[in-house]
Amino acid sequence: MTHEMNLAVNGTTYPLTVDVSRNLLSVLREEVGLTGTKQGCDDCECGACMVLVDGQPVNSCSYLAVQAGGREVTTIEGLGTADDMHPIQAKMLEAGGVQCGFCTPGMIMSAQALLSDNPNPSGEEIRIGLSGNLCRCTGYQKILQAITEAAVEIR
Numbered sequence: 709m710t711h712e713m714n715l716a717v718n719g720t721t722y723p724l725t726v727d728v729s730r731n732l733l734s735v736l737r738e739e740v741g742l743t744g745t746k747q748g749c750d751d752c753e754c755g756a757c758m759v760l761v762d763g764q765p766v767n768s769c770s771y772l773a774v775q776a777g778g779r780e781v782t783t784i785e786g787l788g789t790a791d792d793m794h795p796i797q798a799k800m801l802e803a804g805g806v807q808c809g810f811c812t813p814g815m816i817m818s819a820q821a822l823l824s825d826n827p828n829p830s831g832e833e834i835r836i837g838l839s840g841n842l843c844r845c846t847g848y849q850k851i852l853q854a855i856t857e858a859a860v861e862i863r
């Protein structure tokens with residue numbers, strides 16, 4: 709069964725007809741053309757697919773696209789560009805928090821949600837905020853450093 713909907717992503721509204729069973733991740737990547745959000749486990753375990761829906765982090769692999777109707781979705785493309793990076797993106801690069809980069813968009817979206825709620829998180833709070841994001845390259849220490857430095861810059 710299909711459903712006509714307006715999907716608001718990064719400030720642009722996309723009129724779409726989507727199967728009601730499709731997840732937000734596949735619609736973002738295949739219909740909207742925003743491939744920054746990654747598909748990892750496809751089972752709500754790794755956080756590679758993390759986006760914000762009305763500012764709240766969600767695993768888009770486990771969130772129906774139709775649930776996002778009437779809400780504002782933010783993906784990694786909505787945070788910054790290569791020429792005008794968001795402070796979290798810039799600090800991830802600077803601190804060496806990016807290795808293969810597959811987990812990076814999801815990590816950054818979780819960090820953005822965390823810092824929006826808590827601009828001055830402790831190390832423990834950053835760890836908890838990123839606990840739903842796995843990095844197979846195990847670069848956690850540099851990721852934590854990057855987010856700590858980004859928090860200082862954003863404040």
Ligand code: FES
Pocket residue numbers: 746747748749750751752753754755756757758767768769770
């Ligand atoms: S792809 Fe969604 S949590 Fe892993």
Ligand code: FES
Pocket residue numbers: 805806807808809810811812842843844845846847
């Ligand atoms: S940088 Fe490779 S999975 Fe995290």
